[in-house]
Amino acid sequence: MDLRLMTAEPTAAERDAVDKVLGEPDSGWVGGLRRAVDGHAAVGGRSIRERRHQLLPALHAVQSSAGWISQGALNYICRRLTVPPAEAYGVVTFYAMLSTTPRPPRVAHVCDDVSCAVAGAGGLKAALERKLGPAGLGTGEVTWIRSPCLGMCDQAPAVFLQLAGGHDWAIGSAEPDSVVSGLVGQTPAFETGDSSDLHVSSGGPLLARVGKESPSDLGDYRAAGGYSALARAFDMGPQAVIDEITLSGLTGRGGAAFPTGRKWQAVADAAGPRYVVANGDESEPGTFKDRVLMEEDPFAVIEAMAIAGWAVGAEKGYLYIRGEYPLATQRLGDAIEQARVYGLLGGNVLGRGVAFDIELRRGAGAYICGEETALFNSIEGYRGEPRSKPPYPTERGLFGQPTLVNNIETLANVLPIINGGGQAFAATGTPGSTGTKLFCLSGSVNRPGVYEVAFGATLGQLLDMAGGVRPGRRLQAILVGGAAGSFVEPDSLDVPATFEGLGAIGASLGSGAVVVFDDTVEMPSIVGRIAEFFRDESCGQCVPCRVGTVRQEEALHRLIEGPPDGQVGLLNEIAAVMRDGSICGLGQTAATAVQSAVALGLVGGAT
Amino acid sequence: MSGVVITVDGRPVETSADLTILETCREEGLDIPTLCFLENLTPANTCRICVVEIGGSRALVPACSRRVESGMQIKTESERVRHTRMMVLELLGSSVDLSLTPLVDQLMDRYGAAPDRFDGGATVEEAPTIDNQLFVRDYAKCILCYKCVQACGVDAQNTFAISVVGRGFEARIATEYQLALPDSACVFCGNCFGVCPTGALIPTTEYEMRAAGTWDEDAQTVTRTICPYCGVGCNLDLVVQDNRILKALSPLDHDVTSGHLCIKGRFGWQHVQSE
Ligand SMILES: Cc1cc2nc3c(=O)[nH]c(=O)nc-3n(C[C@H](O)[C@H](O)[C@H](O)COP(=O)(O)O)c2cc1C
Ligand code: SF4
Ligand code: SF4
Ligand code: SF4
Ligand code: FES
Ligand code: FES
Numbered sequence: 001m002d003l004r005l006m007t008a009e010p011t012a013a014e015r016d017a018v019d020k021v022l023g024e025p026d027s028g029w030v031g032g033l034r035r036a037v038d039g040h041a042a043v044g045g046r047s048i049r050e051r052r053h054q055l056l057p058a059l060h061a062v063q064s065s066a067g068w069i070s071q072g073a074l075n076y077i078c079r080r081l082t083v084p085p086a087e088a089y090g091v092v093t094f095y096a097m098l099s100t101t102p103r104p105p106r107v108a109h110v111c112d113d114v115s116c117a118v119a120g121a122g123g124l125k126a127a128l129e130r131k132l133g134p135a136g137l138g139t140g141e142v143t144w145i146r147s148p149c150l151g152m153c154d155q156a157p158a159v160f161l162q163l164a165g166g167h168d169w170a171i172g173s174a175e176p177d178s179v180v181s182g183l184v185g186q187t188p189a190f191e192t193g194d195s196s197d198l199h200v201s202s203g204g205p206l207l208a209r210v211g212k213e214s215p216s217d218l219g220d221y222r223a224a225g226g227y228s229a230l231a232r233a234f235d236m237g238p239q240a241v242i243d244e245i246t247l248s249g250l251t252g253r254g255g256a257a258f259p260t261g262r263k264w265q266a267v268a269d270a271a272g273p274r275y276v277v278a279n280g281d282e283s284e285p286g287t288f289k290d291r292v293l294m295e296e297d298p299f300a301v302i303e304a305m306a307i308a309g310w311a312v313g314a315e316k317g318y319l320y321i322r323g324e325y326p327l328a329t330q331r332l333g334d335a336i337e338q339a340r341v342y343g344l345l346g347g348n349v350l351g352r353g354v355a356f357d358i359e360l361r362r363g364a365g366a367y368i369c370g371e372e373t374a375l376f377n378s379i380e381g382y383r384g385e386p387r388s389k390p391p392y393p394t395e396r397g398l399f400g401q402p403t404l405v406n407n408i409e410t411l412a413n414v415l416p417i418i419n420g421g422g423q424a425f426a427a428t429g430t431p432g433s434t435g436t437k438l439f440c441l442s443g444s445v446n447r448p449g450v451y452e453v454a455f456g457a458t459l460g461q462l463l464d465m466a467g468g469v470r471p472g473r474r475l476q477a478i479l480v481g482g483a484a485g486s487f488v489e490p491d492s493l494d495v496p497a498t499f500e501g502l503g504a505i506g507a508s509l510g511s512g513a514v515v516v517f518d519d520t521v522e523m524p525s526i527v528g529r530i531a532e533f534f535r536d537e538s539c540g541q542c543v544p545c546r547v548g549t550v551r552q553e554e555a556l557h558r559l560i561e562g563p564p565d566g567q568v569g570l571l572n573e574i575a576a577v578m579r580d581g582s583i584c585g586l587g588q589t590a591a592t593a594v595q596s597a598v599a600l601g602l603v604g605g606a607t
Numbered sequence: 608m609s610g611v612v613i614t615v616d617g618r619p620v621e622t623s624a625d626l627t628i629l630e631t632c633r634e635e636g637l638d639i640p641t642l643c644f645l646e647n648l649t650p651a652n653t654c655r656i657c658v659v660e661i662g663g664s665r666a667l668v669p670a671c672s673r674r675v676e677s678g679m680q681i682k683t684e685s686e687r688v689r690h691t692r693m694m695v696l697e698l699l700g701s702s703v704d705l706s707l708t709p710l711v712d713q714l715m716d717r718y719g720a721a722p723d724r725f726d727g728g729a730t731v732e733e734a735p736t737i738d739n740q741l742f743v744r745d746y747a748k749c750i751l752c753y754k755c756v757q758a759c760g761v762d763a764q765n766t767f768a769i770s771v772v773g774r775g776f777e778a779r780i781a782t783e784y785q786l787a788l789p790d791s792a793c794v795f796c797g798n799c800f801g802v803c804p805t806g807a808l809i810p811t812t813e814y815e816m817r818a819a820g821t822w823d824e825d826a827q828t829v830t831r832t833i834c835p836y837c838g839v840g841c842n843l844d845l846v847v848q849d850n851r852i853l854k855a856l857s858p859l860d861h862d863v864t865s866g867h868l869c870i871k872g873r874f875g876w877q878h879v880q881s882e
Contacts, residue, residue, distance in 0.1 A: 580658070
């Protein structure tokens with residue numbers, strides 16, 4: 001490749017930040033000291049280009065040390081990794097957490113998505129505007145910007161603090177003062193992150209340890225039965241493990257409900273090398289269950305990944321976690337370190353001669369990177385644009401190799417299946433939806449939180465578990481499955497929250513988000529926020545979604561603000577092209593919630 | 608490659624498993640529209656105007672990249688297909704200036720597209736970027752087909768001077784930090800405007816003549832010749848008006864260069880006209 005770089009040079013601090021991730025440059029060719037031999041022989045070439053997957057980690061390093069990515073910093077990264085600057089710039093500008101222009105180093109990302117809107121995000125934003133100035137414009141050291149769902153809807157309104165020079169932090173039940181003091185004050189140490197404000201209710205194995213065992217102590221995890229499933233899996237052999245998963249009837253919890261056993265088998269049957277990818281990008285508005293699992297039970301995620309690796313024949317796993325989850329990132333990183341020390345990851349897992357290791361990768365603010373093929377591109381150092389399928393990940397996934405990608409909750413289910421057997425697992429729940437499910441209840445409920453129930457509970461029962469709506473309020477609508485899901489009305493409370501139960505009323509379980517709206521909520525603005533979400537989060541690759549999400553938002557706005565004539569028809573036509581013509585699930589579902597809201601009269605009631 | 612039998616619009620068709628749906632349909636004489644597809648580039652799959660309906664598939668599939676499989680049941684003009692094509696044309700037509708996109712009016716007619724239904728909506732309008740003497744980048748006309756990025760990158764030039772930048776409706780084609788082309792990696796091969804389907808990338812000569820109203824396609828001839836500069840032997844298609852060379856293109860089906868050139872063949876013809 002004929003690489004032409006820019007002329008800008010990095011500052012010493014920027015160079016240090018990059019070198020911390022990539023190591024010291026080993027020749028003049030990649031920005032190090034020029035050695036005598038460098039004048040005669042080029043080193044690197046392919047071996048350096050193959051490090052492109054370190055692009056995003058290197059960008060993160062600069063962003064979190066300098067607060068933005070200057071030409072000099074990007075240029076240095078490009079030199080180190082042999083990436084053309086234009087391509088690298090295309091990558092940087094894809095992510096909301098990365099900035100290519102100078103901005104204050106301490107940024108509050110203020111969620112005003114569906115659940116936080118219900119919890120007063122509007123007032124919070126207005127107060128911050130008074131205290132800090134308009135969004136994005138803060139001068140000096142601090143600023144604030146609007147954010148889509150931060151995966152903390154149980155603690156709405158939520159704010160993510162991106163703090164260059166220190167470590168990031170998230171605050172729940174945010175108030176103007178707590179945001180400002182979070183921006184200007186001392187950031188709490190990770191160790192102080194506690195679980196006291198966590199509402200979880202365990203009706204099964206997935207949350208059994210949460211809030212009881214320390215998430216930071218491998219000894220505790222093992223004492224509570226941890227790593228028995230991996231030992232058992234080693235005894236059973238790979239195919240028996242896959243058979244057990246198949247027998248369990250487990251289906252993916254990431255939204256698409258694909259049979260997990262079938263996916264594992266396909267990867268195992270493909271020629272290696274193979275990869276395991278755990279999808280912890282969790283960005284579907286209203287969804288926060290994977291965060292709770294990763295924060296509170298990180299060893300279980302790691303153990304399940306190791307079992308998956310053993311079953312499909314992969315020696316390397318990647319855990320991709322969304323960039324706005326600082327505590328979960330810290331705890332998972334720590335757990336991976338401990339697991340390595342105790343021989344539960346590495347070249348000789350449990351002393352059984354099996355190799356498996358995990359690399360933790362942070363996203364950088366892009367909902368689309370939860371789509372499995374966009375996630376691969378993100379890890380590989382490209383723009384997080386979904387790939388055209390086929391080929392499917394089981395044939396050609398990460399680095400072009402057969403890849404098993406599973407949601408965090410899906411993986412968490414592997415442990416009870418191996419420990420208790422697939423048959424017992426399948427006996428829980430309903431025939432079409434086996435096992436237990438983590439439901440994320442938020443919005444106008446008394447006790448927002450993650451509730452684990454055996455499949456079969458109705459929407460009404462879930463609502464009751466969360467304490468129902470507040471006294472004197474009436475239930476208006478429920479958003480099931482997140483922004484990609486649908487609105488249902490109180491007459492659906494008897495519907496079982498199962499794949500088949502929700503499917504029968506034209507809704508879908510999606511990620512397990514259940515966002516509740518009482519009669520005080522202005523539904524048009526909620527529906528409008530969803531349309532805005534899809535416009536903002538479209539990767540921009542395909543016309544139906546890139547332009548369709550904009551036109552949908554515009555037509556919806558006219559439907560609400562007037563003139564409404566003909567807008568419903570237009571919305572239907574836009575919905576059809578997005579559903580039929582888009583490349584990926586984002587565009588294909590970008591109209592679902594809006595369509596259901598219009599059908600139920602939650603917006604444009606009279607038309 | 609092995610022969611397979613598929614059904615196209617109700618008719619059984621014998622084809623080969625290494626062909627795409629588009630290639631098969633073209634062999635059958637069916638006219639499937641394309642915008643982002645070009646024979647000499649890797650399909651980018653972005654415009655979605657070529658979609659067809661396949662039995663058993665929930666969403667429509669892009670004919671330009673999907674390979675045929677035995678037993679496929681394909682509908683090339685079903686109601687869903689026609690609606691998607693109409694909407695793609697309306698979505699583009701209402702957000703992008705398609706005035707220099709060849710044949711787009713016929714396509715609009717064929718699918719009954721009326722982009723003015725979305726009048727008043729957001730557009731990608733912006734002033735043309737004129738930062739060099741050889742070609743103009745008028746991104747108000749860009750449909751983001753990715754062709755120029757591919758031609759500048761792995762599909763031909765391997766220079767990687769431009770990339771898709773930003774996300775969603777804000778995504779644009781740009782150099783790093785929007786540097787002017789002469790300050791970027793660009794080597795002025797012109798392969799990007801050679802593949803641009805909308806006139807967003809346009810040689811300066813053509814841009815200025817269009818502005819002056821002197822660009823007259825009816826008065827133009829195209830002459831095929833061989834580039835005189837080096838031994839590769841690239842074919843040139845010289846567009847000539849009033850006995851003046853206006854631009855150099857290259858035939859896509861040329862087996863050496865597949866339609867791509869370097870700066871010499873692309874722009875090195877001024878001396879022919881020097882007095
Ligand atoms: C726009 C979009 C966003 C997605 N986000 C996530 C996500 O955050 N987490 C996740 O597990 N799956 C997400 N998915 C689904 C993944 O593509 C994939 O189906 C899933 O990770 C597979 O795991 P499973 O079979 O265990 O569900 C998303 C899909 C789309 C289309
Ligand atoms: S549907 Fe949307 S998010 Fe998916 S590839 Fe197309 S533009 Fe990107
Ligand atoms: S002229 Fe050539 S090098 Fe320059 S942007 Fe176009 S394709 Fe790339
Ligand atoms: S400039 Fe032309 S070739 Fe490049 S993406 Fe836009 S329309 Fe396509
Ligand atoms: S954290 Fe605000 S809506 Fe989820
Ligand atoms: S021509 Fe097939 S998607 Fe554009």
